[in-house]
Amino acid sequence: MTALPLVALVGNPNAGKSALFNALTGARQKLGNYPGVTVERKSGRLSLDDGRPLEIVDLPGTYSLDPTSPDEQVTRDFILGKQAGERLPDALVIVVDAANLQNHLRFALELIALGLPTIVALNMVDLAARDGLELDANILSRDLGVPVIPTVAVRKRGLDHLRAELDKIITGGPVALRPSPDEKSFDAVRDEAHRIARAAIVRETPSRRLTAAVDRIALHPVMGLVFLLALLFVMFQAVFSWASVPADILEGWVTALGTAVTAILPPGIVHDFLLEGVVGGVGAVIVFLPQILILFFFILMLEATGYMARAAFMMDGIMARVGLSGRAFIPLLSSFACAVPGIMATRTISDPKDRLTTILIAPLMTCSARLPVYGLIIAAFIPARTVLGGIGLQGLILFLLYVAGIVGAMVAALALRLTVAKGNSSGFLMEMPKYQWPRPQDILIGLWQRAVIFLKRAGTIILATNAVLWVLASFPTAPAGVKQSEYSIAGRIAGGINVLVEPIGFNRDISLALLPTMMAREVAVSAIATVYAIDADQGEDAVSMELGDRLKGRWSLPTALAFLAWFVFAPQCISTIAVTRRETNGWKWPMFMVGYLFALAYVAAGITFWTATAAGL
Amino acid sequence: MRLTQLPLRKPAYVDSIDWTLLSPAEGQRLREYGLCEGASVEALHHGGIFGRGPLACRIGRMTIAMRRHHAAAIEVRTGPGEDA
Ligand SMILES: Nc1nc2c(ncn2[C@@H]2O[C@H](COP(=O)(O)OP(=O)(O)OP(=O)(O)O)[C@@H](O)[C@H]2O)c(=O)[nH]1
Numbered sequence: 001m002t003a004l005p006l007v008a009l010v011g012n013p014n015a016g017k018s019a020l021f022n023a024l025t026g027a028r029q030k031l032g033n034y035p036g037v038t039v040e041r042k043s044g045r046l047s048l049d050d051g052r053p054l055e056i057v058d059l060p061g062t063y064s065l066d067p068t069s070p071d072e073q074v075t076r077d078f079i080l081g082k083q084a085g086e087r088l089p090d091a092l093v094i095v096v097d098a099a100n101l102q103n104h105l106r107f108a109l110e111l112i113a114l115g116l117p118t119i120v121a122l123n124m125v126d127l128a129a130r131d132g133l134e135l136d137a138n139i140l141s142r143d144l145g146v147p148v149i150p151t152v153a154v155r156k157r158g159l160d161h162l163r164a165e166l167d168k169i170i171t172g173g174p175v176a177l178r179p180s181p182d183e184k185s186f187d188a189v190r191d192e193a194h195r196i197a198r199a200a201i202v203r204e205t206p207s208r209r210l211t212a213a214v215d216r217i218a219l220h221p222v223m224g225l226v227f228l229l230a231l232l233f234v235m236f237q238a239v240f241s242w243a244s245v246p247a248d249i250l251e252g253w254v255t256a257l258g259t260a261v262t263a264i265l266p267p268g269i270v271h272d273f274l275l276e277g278v279v280g281g282v283g284a285v286i287v288f289l290p291q292i293l294i295l296f297f298f299i300l301m302l303e304a305t306g307y308m309a310r311a312a313f314m315m316d317g318i319m320a321r322v323g324l325s326g327r328a329f330i331p332l333l334s335s336f337a338c339a340v341p342g343i344m345a346t347r348t349i350s351d352p353k354d355r356l357t358t359i360l361i362a363p364l365m366t367c368s369a370r371l372p373v374y375g376l377i378i379a380a381f382i383p384a385r386t387v388l389g390g391i392g393l394q395g396l397i398l399f400l401l402y403v404a405g406i407v408g409a410m411v412a413a414l415a416l417r418l419t420v421a422k423g424n425s426s427g428f429l430m431e432m433p434k435y436q437w438p439r440p441q442d443i444l445i446g447l448w449q450r451a452v453i454f455l456k457r458a459g460t461i462i463l464a465t466n467a468v469l470w471v472l473a474s475f476p477t478a479p480a481g482v483k484q485s486e487y488s489i490a491g492r493i494a495g496g497i498n499v500l501v502e503p504i505g506f507n508r509d510i511s512l513a514l515l516p517t518m519m520a521r522e523v524a525v526s527a528i529a530t531v532y533a534i535d536a537d538q539g540e541d542a543v544s545m546e547l548g549d550r551l552k553g554r555w556s557l558p559t560a561l562a563f564l565a566w567f568v569f570a571p572q573c574i575s576t577i578a579v580t581r582r583e584t585n586g587w588k589w590p591m592f593m594v595g596y597l598f599a600l601a602y603v604a605a606g607i608t609f610w611t612a613t614a615a616g617l
Numbered sequence: 618m619r620l621t622q623l624p625l626r627k628p629a630y631v632d633s634i635d636w637t638l639l640s641p642a643e644g645q646r647l648r649e650y651g652l653c654e655g656a657s658v659e660a661l662h663h664g665g666i667f668g669r670g671p672l673a674c675r676i677g678r679m680t681i682a683m684r685r686h687h688a689a690a691i692e693v694r695t696g697p698g699e700d701a
């Protein structure tokens with residue numbers, strides 16, 4: 001098979017490359033209204049009008065071909081073919097932000113000078129119009145010497161035109177980089193870019209009221225901070241209060257499913273497996289879907305509006321005190337969803353020590369996989385009442401758990417910067433995008449994607465882990481009078497672990513859940529549910545009692561609190577360890593991370609347990 | 618006057634930049650953001666409650682967040698100037 005013609009999407013960060021990539025290929029690459037969303041290359045297929053297929057590659061945004069951070073290095077390597085065994089692109093589509101033309105044109109000129117067949121996509125013409133800026137693409141095209149096509153990537157405008165131009169420039173013949181592009185100085189290229197940009201302006205009525213007005217509050221030293229804290233606070237209150245109705249409905253379905261299994265299948269091993277391992281175990285995780293979606297709703301809104309960069313600005317002062325920069329706050333916020341993309345996003349940080357520190361503390365940010373665990377324990381042990389005039393106590397505790405993770409991360413960063421990641425305090429330079437109101441369909445699609453990911457996780461890794469656990473916990477069958485969960489293979493392994501964790505208040509249920517939880521944090525919930533169902537099978541009816549009520553009967557409050565404290569810190573996630581290995585090129589740092597986080601978790605759980613016990617809780 | 622001293626929301630122009638106060642990477646990044654002599658600038662927001670936070674400013678059409686020591690390297694002048 002001959003290789004397809006290869007087209008690269010390049011341009012400044014936040015110009016809309018990924019949006020254009022999605023529009024052209026039907027892919028669902030992550031978009032976000034802040035610089036540095038895409039940190040690795042992603043390739044897709046596109047058919048021209050005559051049916052010819054093309055390979056098109058979405059690249060991380062960069063300001064020039066002189067990279068200052070690992071994500072920008074990816075782009076440079078791809079464009080200049082520095083990657084061994086990689087093909088060079090046959091053509092470039094340079095994406096520029098129409099509202100920021102003079103700046104983006106400088107990089108565009110640098111790229112055009114490479115001599116590859118090139119098209120310029122003059123993107124975001126809608127936003128430029130909102131700002132009272134009208135441009136003439138024909139003049140621009142004349143001055144640049146390449147086709148210029150106005151586009152609105154998110155509304156799929158201009159795509160036909162773009163495809164038609166691609167059709168013209170992809171001839172199929174080999175192309176070579178111009179031997180030595182006539183080296184012009186940076187300043188000369190910039191001045192040329194300014195000249196060309198100015199010539200292309202048809203009309204310009206300065207007006208940027210929305211962004212300026214919102215920023216007066218969002219970036220205000222006091223109001224901005226209050227706003228940021230309030231936002232996080234509302235987010236975690238909402239996770240509990242908005243989710244209760246849909247969660248109850250889901251819970252009802254899971255119970256009904258359990259009843260159906262009992263009604264249809266004869267008693268036996270299959271029945272027990274389905275009831276205890278699948279419906280009881282995985283079902284106990286699935287009921288947290290609404291809470292996870294609410295969390296993601298907030299994260300998606302933050303990413304799409306442009307507030308992320310403002311949060312980074314507000315946090316820079318604090319981050320500076322622990323030797324990081326505000327920029328590190330963006331990967332950390334992403335880690336609220338999952339530490340894996342959070343760690344990937346550290347590629348936007350130029351300083352290596354700064355980046356390493358951020359990678360090492362990312363697992364301390366409370367990821368969405370911890371939510372079921374927190375949710376279960378909080379719902380079981382914290383009364384659903386309000387305190388301080390209308391604040392939900394459960395939401396407050398959840399907020400405090402998140403804060404504990406953030407504070408832990410800051411302290412850890414400080415310690416790391418003084419020891420293993422010693423180095424100069426880095427600077428903070430960042431572009432602040434204009435605000436945009438997210439389109440409802442984008443948010444809905446984002447939520448849908450998250451729901452699918454979560455359910456897939458439940459149906460694959462969580463189910464599989466739980467199935468193994470069910471087998472290990474069901475055999476060998478315990479004689480009468482002995483607890484199945486203690487007599488089984490799993491029970492004996494747990495007995496060994498229990499020796500280690502008994503001092504910090506953990507019971508055998510927890511010991512049993514700790515190991516399988518390495519596969520996915522949510523497994524803590526399904527594992528405990530399964531073990532209870534197995535034990536219950538000896539006596540009572542397996543699905544009659546809610547998991548939370550069972551927990552309340554078996555765990556003391558200090559144990560429950562110690563378990564929560566453990567989960568704030570423990571690095572219970574194999575994918576995080578794997579991505580850390582990849583991003584730091586070796587086993588040294590992931591091992592270090594696992595070690596220090598387990599140590600922290602142990603100490604935190606212990607202190608919580610002893611304090612709570614001493615306080616007579 | 619330094620960019621750090623420029624009153625908020627008072628349009629000005631970059632007079633000169635002391636590149637020696639910036640690391641090469643920072644200097645490069647600021648250039649890529651469009652910072653150059655003659656560029657129009659405006660200080661927009663000071664971050665941080667105790668005056669230690671970063672500064673948000675407009676350079677040309679972009680809004681840029683930078684730390685104080687970056688802004689201190691930028692000499693500005695108010696009044697008419699050639700827009701770049
Ligand atoms: N109004 C408008 N918004 C757009 C357009 N194209 C993209 N956007 C939005 O602009 C933001 C940035 O788009 P992305 O596609 O993520 O930008 P990118 O160039 O891939 O950015 P990086 O991956 O950070 O380099 C997102 O919020 C998009 O929804 C457009 O033509 N008009």
Ligand SMILES: [Mg+2]
Pocket residue numbers: 017018019030037038059060061
């Ligand atoms: Mg992108």
